[in-house]
Amino acid sequence: MRLSGDSAPGSMNSSGSGNFLLVPIPEYPLLDCVPNKTVKIVVLGASNVGKTALIVRFLTKRFIGDYEANTGEVSPPHSSDCLCHQRVPATIDPLIPSHSPFHPDLFVSAGALYSRKVTMDGEEVSLQIQDTPCVALQDDAEGLYCQEQINRSIYWADGYVLVFSITDNSSYRTIQPLYQHIRRIHPSGNIPVILVGNKSDLLRARQVPAEEGDTLATSLGGVYFEASARENHEGVHAAFLHLCQEVIRALGGGNGEKRKGGLHLARPKSPNMQELKRRFRQVLSSKVKSATTI
Numbered sequence: 001m002r003l004s005g006d007s008a009p010g011s012m013n014s015s016g017s018g019n020f021l022l023v024p025i026p027e028y029p030l031l032d033c034v035p036n037k038t039v040k041i042v043v044l045g046a047s048n049v050g051k052t053a054l055i056v057r058f059l060t061k062r063f064i065g066d067y068e069a070n071t072g073e074v075s076p077p078h079s080s081d082c083l084c085h086q087r088v089p090a091t092i093d094p095l096i097p098s099h100s101p102f103h104p105d106l107f108v109s110a111g112a113l114y115s116r117k118v119t120m121d122g123e124e125v126s127l128q129i130q131d132t133p134c135v136a137l138q139d140d141a142e143g144l145y146c147q148e149q150i151n152r153s154i155y156w157a158d159g160y161v162l163v164f165s166i167t168d169n170s171s172y173r174t175i176q177p178l179y180q181h182i183r184r185i186h187p188s189g190n191i192p193v194i195l196v197g198n199k200s201d202l203l204r205a206r207q208v209p210a211e212e213g214d215t216l217a218t219s220l221g222g223v224y225f226e227a228s229a230r231e232n233h234e235g236v237h238a239a240f241l242h243l244c245q246e247v248i249r250a251l252g253g254g255n256g257e258k259r260k261g262g263l264h265l266a267r268p269k270s271p272n273m274q275e276l277k278r279r280f281r282q283v284l285s286s287k288v289k290s291a292t293t294i
Ligand SMILES: Nc1nc2c(ncn2[C@@H]2O[C@H](COP(=O)(O)OP(=O)(O)OP(=O)(O)O)[C@@H](O)[C@H]2O)c(=O)[nH]1
Pocket: 045, 046, 047, 048, 049, 050, 051, 052, 053, 054, 064, 065, 078, 082, 084, 086, 110, 132, 133, 134, 198, 199, 200, 201, 202, 227, 228, 229, 230, 231
Protein backbone atom coordinates (compact mmCIF):
# COMPACT_ATOMS: atom_id res chain seq x y z
CA MET A 1 0.00 0.00 0.00
CA ARG A 2 1.15 3.47 -0.78
CA LEU A 3 0.11 6.39 1.34
CA SER A 4 1.17 9.96 1.08
CA GLY A 5 1.83 12.27 4.00
CA ASP A 6 3.83 15.17 5.31
CA SER A 7 7.10 14.88 7.10
CA ALA A 8 6.79 14.56 10.82
CA PRO A 9 7.51 17.53 13.11
CA GLY A 10 10.33 17.61 15.64
CA SER A 11 13.74 16.16 15.17
CA MET A 12 12.47 13.18 13.22
CA ASN A 13 11.60 13.81 9.60
CA SER A 14 10.69 11.60 6.72
CA SER A 15 13.48 11.69 4.22
CA GLY A 16 13.20 13.17 0.77
CA SER A 17 10.08 14.97 -0.32
CA GLY A 18 6.79 15.17 1.55
CA ASN A 19 5.64 11.82 0.17
CA PHE A 20 6.61 8.56 1.74
CA LEU A 21 5.96 4.92 1.14
CA LEU A 22 3.92 2.80 3.49
CA VAL A 23 4.49 -0.64 2.13
CA PRO A 24 5.54 -3.95 3.59
CA ILE A 25 9.31 -4.25 3.58
CA PRO A 26 10.66 -5.98 0.49
CA GLU A 27 12.22 -9.37 1.20
CA TYR A 28 15.46 -8.08 -0.31
CA PRO A 29 15.71 -4.33 0.25
CA LEU A 30 17.60 -2.33 -2.34
CA LEU A 31 21.12 -2.04 -1.06
CA ASP A 32 21.67 1.50 -2.25
CA CYS A 33 18.88 2.94 -0.12
CA VAL A 34 19.33 1.11 3.18
CA PRO A 35 20.51 3.36 6.01
CA ASN A 36 23.21 1.99 8.30
CA LYS A 37 21.00 1.99 11.34
CA THR A 38 17.79 0.02 11.72
CA VAL A 39 15.29 0.48 14.53
CA LYS A 40 12.81 -2.37 14.87
CA ILE A 41 9.72 -1.69 16.94
CA VAL A 42 6.79 -3.95 17.75
CA VAL A 43 3.42 -2.71 18.98
CA LEU A 44 1.69 -5.06 21.41
CA GLY A 45 -1.46 -5.11 23.49
CA ALA A 46 -4.94 -6.51 24.03
CA SER A 47 -7.75 -6.43 21.53
CA ASN A 48 -9.29 -3.15 20.40
CA VAL A 49 -6.89 -0.89 22.28
CA GLY A 50 -5.84 1.03 19.17
CA LYS A 51 -2.51 -0.56 18.16
CA THR A 52 -3.18 -0.19 14.44
CA ALA A 53 -4.72 3.25 14.91
CA LEU A 54 -1.59 4.46 16.73
CA ILE A 55 0.73 3.21 13.98
CA VAL A 56 -1.43 4.72 11.26
CA ARG A 57 -1.62 8.01 13.16
CA PHE A 58 2.15 8.08 13.58
CA LEU A 59 2.88 7.29 9.95
CA THR A 60 0.13 9.27 8.23
CA LYS A 61 -1.00 11.84 10.82
CA ARG A 62 -4.52 10.59 10.18
CA PHE A 63 -6.98 8.53 12.18
CA ILE A 64 -8.11 5.24 10.63
CA GLY A 65 -11.72 5.99 11.61
CA ASP A 66 -11.70 9.11 9.40
CA TYR A 67 -11.25 6.97 6.36
CA GLU A 68 -14.01 4.57 7.35
CA ALA A 69 -16.34 7.51 7.93
CA ASN A 70 -15.35 9.17 4.66
CA THR A 71 -15.95 6.13 2.53
CA GLY A 72 -18.77 4.51 4.38
CA GLU A 73 -16.60 1.43 4.70
CA VAL A 74 -17.45 -0.69 7.69
CA SER A 75 -14.72 -2.69 9.36
CA PRO A 76 -15.45 -6.32 9.92
CA PRO A 77 -16.29 -7.01 13.56
CA HIS A 78 -13.39 -8.00 15.77
CA SER A 79 -13.22 -11.74 15.58
CA SER A 80 -12.07 -13.87 18.47
CA ASP A 81 -8.80 -14.64 16.71
CA CYS A 82 -8.29 -10.88 16.33
CA LEU A 83 -7.40 -11.01 12.66
CA CYS A 84 -9.32 -7.84 12.01
CA HIS A 85 -8.69 -5.62 8.99
CA GLN A 86 -9.17 -1.91 8.69
CA ARG A 87 -8.90 0.43 5.78
CA VAL A 88 -6.60 3.35 6.33
CA PRO A 89 -6.68 6.88 4.95
CA ALA A 90 -4.90 6.86 1.65
CA THR A 91 -4.14 9.37 -1.03
CA ILE A 92 -4.08 7.48 -4.28
CA ASP A 93 -0.91 8.08 -6.22
CA PRO A 94 -2.05 8.76 -9.80
CA LEU A 95 1.02 6.91 -11.08
CA ILE A 96 -0.17 3.63 -9.58
CA PRO A 97 -2.48 1.77 -11.96
CA SER A 98 -5.58 0.41 -10.28
CA HIS A 99 -4.58 -3.18 -11.03
CA SER A 100 -1.17 -2.71 -9.40
CA PRO A 101 -0.50 -4.73 -6.25
CA PHE A 102 0.70 -1.46 -4.72
CA HIS A 103 -2.59 0.33 -5.30
CA PRO A 104 -4.02 1.54 -1.98
CA ASP A 105 -7.08 -0.58 -2.47
CA LEU A 106 -5.48 -2.97 -0.05
CA PHE A 107 -5.93 -3.47 3.62
CA VAL A 108 -3.72 -2.59 6.52
CA SER A 109 -3.97 -5.59 8.80
CA ALA A 110 -2.98 -6.51 12.31
CA GLY A 111 0.34 -8.24 11.69
CA ALA A 112 1.54 -5.88 8.97
CA LEU A 113 5.08 -4.57 8.90
CA TYR A 114 5.78 -0.97 7.93
CA SER A 115 9.00 0.66 6.91
CA ARG A 116 9.98 4.27 6.89
CA LYS A 117 13.25 6.07 6.43
CA VAL A 118 13.63 8.82 9.04
CA THR A 119 16.33 11.26 10.03
CA MET A 120 17.20 11.34 13.71
CA ASP A 121 19.85 13.68 15.06
CA GLY A 122 21.13 14.19 11.54
CA GLU A 123 21.48 10.50 10.77
CA GLU A 124 19.33 8.39 8.46
CA VAL A 125 17.60 5.51 10.22
CA SER A 126 15.46 2.75 8.79
CA LEU A 127 12.46 2.53 11.10
CA GLN A 128 10.48 -0.70 10.97
CA ILE A 129 7.20 -1.01 12.86
CA GLN A 130 5.44 -4.32 13.33
CA ASP A 131 1.71 -4.34 14.06
CA THR A 132 0.51 -7.50 15.81
CA PRO A 133 -2.69 -9.41 16.49
CA CYS A 134 -3.95 -8.95 20.03
CA VAL A 135 -2.80 -10.85 23.11
CA ALA A 136 -5.26 -11.94 25.78
CA LEU A 137 -5.03 -12.93 29.43
CA GLN A 138 -5.47 -16.59 30.26
CA ASP A 139 -8.13 -17.60 32.76
CA ASP A 140 -5.67 -17.51 35.65
CA ALA A 141 -4.99 -13.85 34.67
CA GLU A 142 -1.24 -14.44 34.81
CA GLY A 143 -0.39 -16.22 31.57
CA LEU A 144 -1.06 -14.93 28.08
CA TYR A 145 -2.64 -16.25 24.93
CA CYS A 146 -0.06 -15.19 22.43
CA GLN A 147 0.21 -16.33 18.82
CA GLU A 148 3.53 -17.72 17.61
CA GLN A 149 3.72 -14.82 15.17
CA ILE A 150 3.81 -12.46 18.16
CA ASN A 151 6.64 -14.41 19.80
CA ARG A 152 8.67 -14.09 16.61
CA SER A 153 7.97 -10.37 16.51
CA ILE A 154 9.05 -9.97 20.14
CA TYR A 155 12.28 -11.82 19.42
CA TRP A 156 12.91 -9.76 16.31
CA ALA A 157 12.25 -6.32 17.80
CA ASP A 158 14.60 -3.87 19.50
CA GLY A 159 11.90 -1.78 21.17
CA TYR A 160 8.39 -2.36 22.50
CA VAL A 161 5.24 -0.23 22.49
CA LEU A 162 2.89 -1.74 25.07
CA VAL A 163 -0.61 -0.39 24.54
CA PHE A 164 -3.71 -0.46 26.67
CA SER A 165 -6.89 1.57 26.53
CA ILE A 166 -7.57 3.89 29.44
CA THR A 167 -11.23 2.89 29.07
CA ASP A 168 -10.55 -0.82 29.51
CA ASN A 169 -9.12 -2.08 32.77
CA SER A 170 -8.64 -5.61 31.48
CA SER A 171 -6.40 -4.32 28.70
CA TYR A 172 -4.30 -2.62 31.39
CA ARG A 173 -4.05 -5.89 33.31
CA THR A 174 -2.49 -7.63 30.30
CA ILE A 175 0.53 -5.31 30.37
CA GLN A 176 2.45 -6.82 33.28
CA PRO A 177 2.14 -10.44 32.01
CA LEU A 178 2.98 -9.17 28.53
CA TYR A 179 6.16 -7.55 29.79
CA GLN A 180 7.09 -10.74 31.66
CA HIS A 181 6.54 -12.65 28.44
CA ILE A 182 8.96 -10.30 26.64
CA ARG A 183 11.43 -10.81 29.49
CA ARG A 184 11.25 -14.57 29.06
CA ILE A 185 12.10 -14.16 25.38
CA HIS A 186 14.86 -11.64 26.15
CA PRO A 187 16.05 -12.81 29.58
CA SER A 188 19.07 -10.59 29.69
CA GLY A 189 19.78 -7.05 28.73
CA ASN A 190 18.02 -3.77 28.47
CA ILE A 191 14.51 -3.79 27.00
CA PRO A 192 13.59 -0.38 25.58
CA VAL A 193 9.89 -0.04 26.28
CA ILE A 194 7.16 2.58 26.45
CA LEU A 195 3.68 2.21 27.87
CA VAL A 196 0.88 3.93 25.98
CA GLY A 197 -2.54 4.53 27.53
CA ASN A 198 -4.59 5.14 24.38
CA LYS A 199 -8.06 6.67 23.89
CA SER A 200 -7.34 9.59 26.20
CA ASP A 201 -10.11 11.47 24.38
CA LEU A 202 -12.63 9.23 26.15
CA LEU A 203 -12.04 10.75 29.57
CA ARG A 204 -15.55 10.11 30.81
CA ALA A 205 -15.11 6.40 30.22
CA ARG A 206 -11.74 6.26 31.95
CA GLN A 207 -11.12 3.11 33.97
CA VAL A 208 -7.36 3.44 34.47
CA PRO A 209 -6.03 6.50 36.34
CA ALA A 210 -2.98 8.17 34.77
CA GLU A 211 -0.99 7.62 37.99
CA GLU A 212 -1.41 3.85 37.63
CA GLY A 213 -0.03 3.98 34.10
CA ASP A 214 2.85 6.07 35.32
CA THR A 215 3.66 3.71 38.18
CA LEU A 216 3.46 0.63 35.99
CA ALA A 217 5.70 2.16 33.30
CA THR A 218 8.30 3.08 35.92
CA SER A 219 8.26 -0.46 37.28
CA LEU A 220 8.92 -1.75 33.75
CA GLY A 221 11.79 0.68 33.29
CA GLY A 222 9.95 2.76 30.71
CA VAL A 223 8.00 5.97 30.28
CA TYR A 224 4.22 6.36 30.28
CA PHE A 225 2.44 8.27 27.51
CA GLU A 226 -1.24 9.01 27.46
CA ALA A 227 -2.35 9.44 23.88
CA SER A 228 -5.32 9.62 21.60
CA ALA A 229 -4.86 8.11 18.16
CA ARG A 230 -8.23 9.65 17.36
CA GLU A 231 -7.54 13.25 18.30
CA ASN A 232 -3.89 13.98 18.64
CA HIS A 233 -0.90 13.36 16.41
CA GLU A 234 1.67 15.10 18.61
CA GLY A 235 1.26 12.81 21.61
CA VAL A 236 1.53 9.72 19.41
CA HIS A 237 4.55 11.12 17.61
CA ALA A 238 6.29 11.99 20.89
CA ALA A 239 5.79 8.45 22.17
CA PHE A 240 7.25 6.74 19.08
CA LEU A 241 10.08 9.26 18.89
CA HIS A 242 11.02 8.64 22.52
CA LEU A 243 11.15 4.89 21.94
CA CYS A 244 13.29 5.30 18.79
CA GLN A 245 15.77 7.32 20.79
CA GLU A 246 15.81 4.73 23.57
CA VAL A 247 16.44 1.96 21.06
CA ILE A 248 19.29 3.83 19.41
CA ARG A 249 20.81 4.48 22.82
CA ALA A 250 20.41 0.81 23.81
CA LEU A 251 21.99 -0.38 20.58
CA GLY A 252 24.88 1.94 21.31
CA GLY A 253 25.44 2.87 17.69
CA GLY A 254 25.30 -0.76 16.55
CA ASN A 255 23.14 -1.98 13.72
CA GLY A 256 20.37 -3.66 15.62
CA GLU A 257 21.73 -7.13 16.32
CA LYS A 258 23.97 -6.17 19.24
CA ARG A 259 21.54 -6.89 22.05
CA LYS A 260 20.99 -10.39 20.72
CA GLY A 261 24.69 -11.22 20.86
CA GLY A 262 25.13 -11.28 17.10
CA LEU A 263 22.39 -13.85 16.57
CA HIS A 264 20.61 -13.09 13.33
CA LEU A 265 16.89 -13.66 13.24
CA ALA A 266 14.92 -13.21 10.06
CA ARG A 267 12.25 -10.57 10.33
CA PRO A 268 8.73 -11.91 10.90
CA LYS A 269 6.89 -12.63 7.70
CA SER A 270 4.38 -9.97 6.84
CA PRO A 271 1.02 -11.33 5.75
CA ASN A 272 0.65 -8.21 3.62
CA MET A 273 3.80 -9.10 1.72
CA GLN A 274 2.44 -12.56 1.00
CA GLU A 275 -0.78 -11.02 -0.21
CA LEU A 276 1.06 -8.52 -2.40
CA LYS A 277 3.13 -11.28 -3.96
CA ARG A 278 0.02 -13.33 -4.65
CA ARG A 279 -1.69 -10.38 -6.31
CA PHE A 280 1.43 -9.54 -8.25
CA ARG A 281 1.63 -13.09 -9.60
CA GLN A 282 -2.06 -12.89 -10.49
CA VAL A 283 -1.54 -9.66 -12.39
CA LEU A 284 1.50 -11.08 -14.22
CA SER A 285 -0.22 -14.31 -15.16
CA SER A 286 -3.29 -12.46 -16.49
CA LYS A 287 -0.96 -10.25 -18.57
CA VAL A 288 0.85 -13.32 -19.94
CA LYS A 289 -2.48 -14.96 -20.76
CA SER A 290 -3.81 -11.92 -22.60
CA ALA A 291 -0.49 -11.54 -24.47
CA THR A 292 -0.58 -15.17 -25.63
CA THR A 293 -4.19 -14.94 -26.79
CA ILE A 294 -3.45 -11.91 -29.00
N1 LIG B 1 -12.12 7.13 20.80
C1 LIG B 1 -11.02 6.54 20.33
N2 LIG B 1 -11.13 5.42 19.58
C2 LIG B 1 -10.00 4.84 19.12
C3 LIG B 1 -8.72 5.37 19.39
N3 LIG B 1 -7.80 4.57 18.82
C4 LIG B 1 -8.49 3.59 18.21
N4 LIG B 1 -9.80 3.75 18.38
C5 LIG B 1 -10.87 2.87 17.89
O1 LIG B 1 -10.76 1.64 18.59
C6 LIG B 1 -11.05 0.55 17.72
C7 LIG B 1 -9.87 -0.42 17.70
O2 LIG B 1 -8.78 0.22 17.06
P1 LIG B 1 -7.62 -0.66 16.40
O3 LIG B 1 -6.54 0.25 15.97
O4 LIG B 1 -8.18 -1.61 15.41
O5 LIG B 1 -7.18 -1.50 17.67
P2 LIG B 1 -6.20 -2.76 17.73
O6 LIG B 1 -5.58 -2.75 19.06
O7 LIG B 1 -5.28 -2.77 16.55
O8 LIG B 1 -7.25 -3.93 17.64
P3 LIG B 1 -7.00 -5.53 17.43
O9 LIG B 1 -6.87 -5.73 15.96
O10 LIG B 1 -8.23 -6.10 18.03
O11 LIG B 1 -5.78 -5.98 18.15
C8 LIG B 1 -11.38 1.16 16.36
O12 LIG B 1 -12.78 1.28 16.26
C9 LIG B 1 -10.73 2.51 16.41
O13 LIG B 1 -11.41 3.44 15.58
C10 LIG B 1 -8.63 6.57 20.19
O14 LIG B 1 -7.57 7.13 20.48
N5 LIG B 1 -9.81 7.11 20.62
